Every structure is written in structure tokens, then in C-alpha cells.
Amino acid sequence: MSTLKIYNRKGESVGEMNVSADLLVTDRGDQAVKDTIVAGMNANRAGTASTLRKGEVAGSNKKPWKQKGTGRARAGLKQSPVWRGGGVAFGPHPRDFGQKLNKKVAKLAFRRAMSDHVVAGTLKLVDDFSIGEAKTKAVRELCKSLGVDRCLFVTAAVDPVFSLAARNMSRVAVIAAKDVGVWHAVRFPVIVMAKGAWETVEARMKDTSKKKKEA
Numbered sequence: 561m562s563t564l565k566i567y568n569r570k571g572e573s574v575g576e577m578n579v580s581a582d583l584l585v586t587d588r589g590d591q592a593v594k595d596t597i598v599a600g601m602n603a604n605r606a607g608t609a610s611t612l613r614k615g616e617v618a619g620s621n622k623k624p625w626k627q628k629g630t631g632r633a634r635a636g637l638k639q640s641p642v643w644r645g646g647g648v649a650f651g652p653h654p655r656d657f658g659q660k661l662n663k664k665v666a667k668l669a670f671r672r673a674m675s676d677h678v679v680a681g682t683l684k685l686v687d688d689f690s691i692g693e694a695k696t697k698a699v700r701e702l703c704k705s706l707g708v709d710r711c712l713f714v715t716a717a718v719d720p721v722f723s724l725a726a727r728n729m730s731r732v733a734v735i736a737a738k739d740v741g742v743w744h745a746v747r748f749p750v751i752v753m754a755k756g757a758w759e760t761v762e763a764r765m766k767d768t769s770k771k772k773k774e775a
Contacts, residue, residue, distance in 0.1 A: 561578055561579065561580060561581050562578075562579045562581070562584065562678050562679055563576050563577070563578055563579070564576065564577045564578075564579055564678065564683060564684075564685050564758070565577075565684065565685065566685045566686070566687055566755060567684060567685065567686050567687070567706060568686070568687055568688075569686070569688070569689060569702060569705065570705050571705035571706050571707065574687060577685060577755075577758070579678055579762075582767070583671075583675075583762065583765050583766065584671070584675040584678060584679065585668065585671045585672045585675050586672070586675050586676070586679055588668070588672070589668045589669060589671065589672030590672070592665045592666075592668040592669040592672060593669045593672055593673055593742055593746065595661065595665060595669070596661060596665065596666055596669035596670075596742045596743075597669075597742060597743050597746060598659070599658075599659040599660075599661045600741070600742070600743055601743075602657040602658060602659050603657070603658045603659070605657040607654055607655045607656055607657050608654055609652040609653075609654070610651075610652065610653055610654050611647075611648040611651030611652060611653070612647050612648060612651075613647045613648065613651075614637070614639040614640055614641060614646060614647030614649075615639070615647070616647065617639040617645075617646060617647045619637070619638050619639045620637075620638075621637055622637075623635065623636060623637070624637075624638055666742075669742045670741070670742055670745075670764060670765065671765045671767075673742045673745035673746055674745055674761060674765055675765075676745075677745060677751050682749060682750045682751065683750075683751045683753060684706060684708070684750065684751070684752050684753065685753055685754075685755050685758055686706070686752060686753070686754055686755065687754075687755050688754065688755070689702055689713070689722070689752070689754060690715075690719065690721070690722060691721060691722055691725060692721075693721070693725075694721050694722075694724035694725040695725055696725050696726070696727075696728045696729065698725055699713075699722070699725045699726045699729060699732065700729070703729075703732065706752060708750045708752060709731060710731040710732070710748060710749060710750065711731075711732060711748055711749070711750040711751065711752050712732075712733050712734075712735065712740070712744055712745075712747075712748035712750070712751045712752070713726065713732065713733070713734045713735070713752050713753075714735060714736070714737050714740050714751060714752070714753040714754065714757045714761070715734065715735070715736055715737065715754050715757055716736070716737055716754050716756035716757040716759075716760065717736055717737075718736045719734070719736075722734055733748065736757075737753075737754075737757035737758075737760035737761050738760055740761065
């Protein structure tokens with residue numbers, strides 16, 4: 561069993577929360593984390609690079625010169641890849657870089673990524689860090705009181721005010737609990753999570769395969 565400390569806006573510890581050992585995965589899942597991140601990055605690739613083959617380059621099929629008698633190498637058409645302005649022999653063409661990712665692999669990767677933060681103590685719970693106005697100063701003060709520099713703020717729900725306040729900070733990102741993924745957990749060394757957001761993340765980390773077997 562691991563323990564998560566709960567802080568207030570001033571960075572003072574106001575309580576603790578126990579995390580069940582059954583929820584954490586620390587002995588497996590490294591490869592799942594890698595595969596999930598690679599699949600996500602490939603899915604974001606545009607795949608729009610395109611070149612023309614020799615059959616797609618404009619031009620006639622007339623031979624540049626006759627086959628024999630000129631002393632030059634024989635040539636069939638001006639669209640050949642060996643000519644300047646001709647087609648590209650093995651150039652890129654539009655394609656989909658998406659990869660199929662098993663749901664169990666994605667679930668394991670998420671559990672492993674979040675478990676590493678819990679065990680390492682780099683996941684901090686805050687009872688409430690909502691702000692009234694979209695002021696960057698308020699987010700900077702919160703980071704200073706918690707002793708963090710580069711971090712990911714996880715809110716219980718979409719918070720446009722807090723997101724707008726943190727937009728000018730290049731080392732900080734804000735995301736809702738339902739949208740946080742493996743890439744976010746790996747990218748940021750510290751996760752500052754609202755107490756209410758932990759319930760959503762905890763539900764996503766639970767192993768539902770055991771329940772299905774029992775049923």
C-alpha cells in the first residue's frame with residue numbers, strides 16, 4: 561500500500577490518502593508504455609508527404625532521341641527518374657501511420673505510468689486549486705508553494721479558467737482527468753492532481769478483468 565499526501569493551496573499538508581496495492585503495477589508494463597507512446601505519436605503523423613512517380617509526371621511518351629546512332633545512352637522517356645524533372649523512384653506517398661493497440665496493453669500502460677508516479681512520490685494531491693480569475697500569477701504562486709517547476713495539472717473536469725491562466729507557462733500543462741494519458745504521465749516529472757480528479761484516475765486504473773472472470 562502506498563500513501564498520497566494531500567496539500568492545500570499554500571503547500572501545507574492537510575491529510576493523506578491510501579492507495580491499494582492491487583491498484584498499482586510496478587513489476588511489468590514497461591514495453592506496454594513504450595508501445596502506447598509510439599502508437600500515439602504515429603497516429604498523430606500527417607502522412608501527407610507525396611511525390612510523383614514517372615507515370616504521374618506530365619509529358620509525352622516520345623523518345624528524346626532515336627535508339628541508335630547518336631553515341632548517347634538510349635533513353636525511353638523524359639519522365640524517367642534518371643532525368644532532372646522526372647519522376648521519383650522510391651519517394652513517399654500518402655499513407656496512414658496508425659497502429660493497432662490492444663485495449664489491455666493500453667490499460668496496462670496507463671496503470672504502470674501512474675503507478676510509477678505514486679510510488680516515486682511525484683504525484684501530489686491538492687484539495688482544490690481552482691482560481692477565480694484567469695491570472696498567470698495565481699498559477700505561478702501555486703507552483704511555488706508546492707515546490708514544483710515543470711508539472712502537469714490534472715483537474716476533475718475541464719476548467720477553462722485555470723487552463724487560460726496556465727497557457728503562458730511553457731513548462732506547465734493542464735488537462736482533465738478523463739483525458740490524461742500515458743504520454744502525459746511520462747512527459748512530466750511531477751503531476752499535481754485535484755483531489756476530485758483522483759477518483760476518475762483511480763477508476764481508470766482498476767483492473768476489470770478479474771471481475772469479468774468471477775462473473
